[in-house]
Amino acid sequence: MAEYSALQVIRNALGGNEHWKPLWRKPDPKPAYNVIIVGGGGHGLATAYYLASEHGIANVAVLEKGWLGSGNIGRNTTIVRSNYLLPENAAFYEHSMKMWETLSHELNYNVMFSQRGIINLFHTPAQEDEAARRGNAMLLNGVDARFVRPEELGKRMPALDLAGSSRLPVLGGLEQPRAGTARHDAVAWGYARAADRRGVDIIENCEVTGFIRDGTRVTGVNTTRGDIYARKIGVAVAGSTSRVLAMAGIDALPIESHVLQAFVTESVKPCLDCVVTYGGGHLYISQSDKGGLVFGGDIDGYNSYAQRGNLPIVEDVMSEVVELFPAFAKLRLLRSWGGVMDMSMDGSPIITAGPLPGMYLNAGWCYGGFKATPASGFCFAHTIATDEPHPLNAAFSLDRFYRGYVLDEKGQGATPWKH
Amino acid sequence: MIIPCPFCGPRDLAEFTYHGDAARAAARPAHGSTDQEAWDRHVYDRRNPAGSHAEIWQHAGGCRSHLRVVRDTRTHEITETTLYAPEVSQ
């Protein structure tokens, strides 16, 4: 099997690039598998890969209703970080960060993980204390963190307006230097290729339309390409979680679907070397390798499955961009889009066995599940393979809400659109 | 999005704040209820349907009324807006 390398690129180029093989096969579904993963997003594909690579379970199918990576993996703002406050989240996301650091090698696919740092700006003394609280939590949890003072910020981001036009000067920032961005689509493709190579069937254009039940136990799925049986069925469908579980008779979950928009400008030469977030609102910016400035802000704030947003958020986000970077006012918005997010009631994820026998659930990623992809796949595979949560996802249970063990990073309570 | 407030007329989304599923609000356990499971469900569980959704919005940047808005979560199309009255949602 041709492995990817610089040498191969040159060899193939000499052959007119005629000999490259498909990244994944296009198999027809088999009647039955050991494990079915519903959802060909980052998490579903990673889960399939780790089932095969960590647990030797290769008789696995990933069922994707559209084209692979058409969900949130294909539309996120690509930020990878582990700067969490709560220890449960910190441990999980830091594990993910470590996996990211070797992911391209592991997959033999360059996912372009660029550890250019993320800086959360703060603007008031109270915010500075909060930043210190978080930064100290990170260091005590073994995560890298440092304070960045305005002088350094000015040097690293010459276009940044430290004074702020309206009463919120930049007092400093909390940086996680190891954080950064990755090429979102490549993560899906890289996992798909690696899983395929280990025997996993990746089946596109195969929508799950129902569950086959034996009593309460889930034993298979109805799909647009026929019924498929499996001993275990993992659901990793992000924004579609409620819709899919409703097919199994679960009519309510601690999840709401909300749309988050993202934006990219026309490309320009490198002008922003790290990821930055604004503390005077809700905004994060980075620059893609192609040169576009990529922004995100608040979710639109109402239940939606529409994958597109509305104008007020567009205005808010652009207002914040030019507040921080008044030099960018003349740059131009090229494209905006939306994704449907699985907002959980405390803003933290769910990776668990259940809620029905034979079923496993991976959901509740809000707007932060891209960075989780490796650890999520790893833990979900563990949970499916062993029927026990991995210590890293033990806290991400479904019953934590009812028991009062919520993991509420933002302290917003059960108002999912505020997380 | 433009929401037709029954009192103010059509107004921009930016004037409204969201309060979620109207059916959930209507099904809130009675004040003083000690049915823990009912409270768990009420506080944490959501139907989150794809399709028609009766929901509550407050015209916070206008008349501050609470509205019951029937909206399709797949298309954002609004088919019904009334001032919120608890009976309607039951």
Place this chain on the structure above:
Amino acid sequence: MSGYRRPSGGKVIERGKSITFTFDGKQYFGLAGDTLASALIAGGVSVVGRSFKYHRPRGIVAAGVDEPNALVTVLGDGAREPNIRATEIEIHDGLVCESQNRFPSLDFDMRALNQLGGDALAAGFYYKTFMGPARWPFGGTRTWMAFERQIRRAAGLGRAGTESDTSRYDRVNAHCDTLVVGGGKPGIVQALEAARKRRRVIVCEIDPTLGGYASWSGDPDISAMITQLQAMDNVQILTRTTAWGIYDGNAVAALERVSDHRRDRAPGEARQRMWIIRAGHVALATGAFERPLVFPGNDRPGVMLASAAQRYAAMYGVLPGKRIAIVTNNDSAYTSAIALKARDANVITIIDLRSEVSGGARSIASVAGARLRTGQAVVATAGTGGLDSIQVAPFDHRTRRPTGRSEGISCDCLLMSGGWSPAIHLASHAGGAPRWDDTLKAFLAPEDGRDLSLHGAAAGDFVFGAGLSPAPAPVYEVRAPGKAFVDFQHDVTADDVRLAHREGFHSVEHVKRYTTLGMATDQGKTSSLPGQAILADALGRPLEQVGTTRFRPPFTPVSLGSIAAERFGDLHPERITPIHDWHVKNGARMVAAGHWQRPECYNRWKESVEQAYIREAKTVRRGVGIVDVSTLGKIDIQGPDAAAFLDRVYTNGFARLPVGKSRYGLMLREDGFVFDDGTTWRLAPDRYLMTTTTANAGPVMQHLEYYLNVIWPDIRVHLTSVTDQWAAMAVAGPHSRDVLAAIVIDTDVDNLTLPPMGIVHGRIAEVPVMICRLSFSGERAYEVYCGAHHGAHVWNALIAAGEPWGILPYGLEALGALRIEKGHVTGAEIDGRTTARDLNLDWMLSTKKPFIGSAMMDRLGLVPITRQALVGVVSINGEKFHGGSHIVESANPKKPGPSLGHVTAMCYSPVHDRYIGLALVSSGRARLGARLYATDPVRSASHVPVEIVRHVMVDPSGDRMHG
């Protein structure tokens, strides 16, 4: 390209009015009305930029917003404006532009890469390499990041500046019955029709003038129609205005370029203006985009869209070359040929990929004097700098390949036409799938049930002229050796599309993402369909099944400044208290608290903040101080059920609070966690004045309104925000009563008349005031309320009255220090994750009545004593520790061990003469007396031994405030 200006003609230019502008440091002349593109073509400039990846020389291809190549940077008023299409810049005296991506300074690594040659840089090459070795020293992400740096530098188009944009942007909200997008003939027809029905109509058009294609194709009716439209009083015409997005409810976002085309601006005039138009009906008459053809060398400067040449000739009197060849798969190019001929162009040949051509087309070709070559194709182009010649060969349109020897034709301009794609972008923003029309070989707008219609070419209504067919041949590519470009700007070739297919990317969306086809600044306006056709060929499926990629706003790129509009440079509104100006005049450092501006402290004699607040706090403990607390949220609560309502929303009881008294109250969220606190005053049996924290004033109001309107509509209570009605100031300290006694009239303020939590009404310096004896500082203290307009007056009176006792104002920092000493909680402790028990406020949880949150507050996870609880921390050795420090057991700052909690707030305590703080510490109450460390590795690197103490660190018995 050897373009030139004809001695006559040109609909929009003013002959006689010469304009001077600068391009790449060189002066050029154009005519008023020219675009930068038309002026450059007239000036014989053929290379205007370099391509994205291969840095190939590129010329002007189109005449409108679909231009993929000619992007320049406009150097205006200080701020750089990169990536502007030369076709949309109206030249004016003093315009300075520069080309982009032109002399890329590639460093050593990149050059090495380039030597690998084009094929190694094919689509997606970077996914397959640059991983480096798995292990140290180049392991992890190091290798990639080193290469990434070079790739990033090589990519990108223009350069963004660092100087702030000083121009102004505006927003206008508009409403109409009918919005017509596109001021071409079909748009004008729609507008007239709606206007005659007395509808309110808005028409927006990208160009400076109305008329569109009808105007440049010489439609005889068009100017009369324009005049007619302009005369209607119910029609508003917005030129230079691009509708760029349609949002839910027919809210249309449009960008007007108000003064970009002028050197000077009037006072207050914007550069650009964002229109938000709410329309009953939207009529889209946005025309269509001509498609290029894909053949080797099709990106050479001098190769242009046929309709673009026609437009340059008609509108600007400019011809793109002296010997023009045309290659086409459809009849519309014949219209272009004849139109060019009519303007004295020398159209030497028409090369038609089709083997059969209609009689109508044939006769046009002969009228145009162009030799018609059917069943032939361009298989190569040649020239240095611009185009010198093309190679033409017989062609089989089924195999897409040449079938015989090629023949050279010398020409300096090659026009191409691959048929037309209707501009359905706006109609597709809602996300429906466009429909394939197999006659037109084009995607038409989806039907999504909105109040929206399409007209003219946008609706697929193509009329190319008598005897001509609107149906192109379904062939867009000539497969011959050499790089044949699909997406000019992103350098995506036909081979790239096939490579993507070979690697398993079979969805159009995959091909887009893998090759970046259609992701450039033109968003594939011209290139999408040819790319999809090549994919369809590779898949062996009809184009209909392949589909098109999703359209998204904006239709064309929009400046970020225009979307921010009036908020650019003025993002956060400022909220000020009635005493604001006094604070500023008296040396206060103001800080933002949400939108509010509040004094942090009043610096004197160049004090530091810490020195100032310690001085202020001492004044309160020893004498008397005054603080502006007007920012507290205040809610008027009236009605027969007011008491019952408060009993439901507060954890503690308010029904039995006597009139004329106030009480501290605590609110939970429905999930049982603490939401907010504040005092509420009973002013009459059915009237209360509730106060909230500054930060939560809005959320508490919304919370109360929600319960009142939605959950308990039977409760008869009215709520009104009166935050702004009252100025509020707290007078605190042992001498506070003396100060009040000296100035308040119409009431006594002695302990009997005004005991703790009591309320009196009186007057200060003529002004009616309401005084409540409340203490946040732990000292004897009074909150004085008066009408906000009188606030400054009363404040001044109190300061004057307090002079004998040395009254001083104190700010937020001192307020914080005093409350920390006293163990009162604020937002730092009420962070949405703490319970009443965590904050030692369990005494406020009534057991006699249910309240919001009571059902959920005893869940398993909310009660363990191992939870983090509020305690005091005191520096043992006098060293300073910091807010945000974590509490740990280990004395070793290098190995601090796990976090037990964190310091929520700290201050220097004048009472204890050392640094103290509040902290949330796990099993906090069990740790009283423990010696732990406050560690702050991320900020100050301090690691300070602290003792855990009770959270109330001053006057736990409350004698001082009750005295």
Place this chain on the structure above:
Amino acid sequence: MAEPFISTPVMAATAQSPIADALLPGEYGNLAIGAQVALSERFGLAICDVCAWPGLETKTANAIKRATGLAVTKRRDAVGEAAQGFQHAPGRWTVIAEDPSLAERLTRAVSANATVVDLAHGRTCLRIAGEAGTSVLAKLFAIDFAEKAFPVAKGLATSHHAVLAQIQRVDAQTFDLLVFRSYARTFFHALTRASEEFGYRIVPPRAGEPET
């Protein structure tokens, strides 16, 4: 204990407008064709919020009419000589008058039909008049200012980003804007900025109104 006061009328001698410093009479902006809008503050007014209990809206409207002479009904807003009133929410009116005893009179008139809250200090009333008035307002508010949609006397509640505002059309070219006092300075700044391109005049307070 003294009676709780129902209202605190604005006393000319001691009151201060939040925008006093910004209200510098003169002409500003693009004066090429003269000032097309006039901006002023109506300081020192009595402003009340009257909120009817459900079912008692008509009675409340009648009471407002009795107390002020304004021809308000459940459906109609009114601008009178000495007072103005409009319904800004179902059953909820803003009433403005120059008479400082407004709150007291209203409270007496509505008796148990409604509640009255004095907002004389809590709101700042700005007036914008002139040809370009609606063009200026259209920059700040997503409201249809066409006379058909927004006839004379009508009042409504809306917002400019975080700043809530009530607007009443006093005549074809004149609008009164009520904004929260604390936001008034910021908002006035936005208003003048929006007016610049039309040229604007700041009009001094009327004679007899407090010198601020």
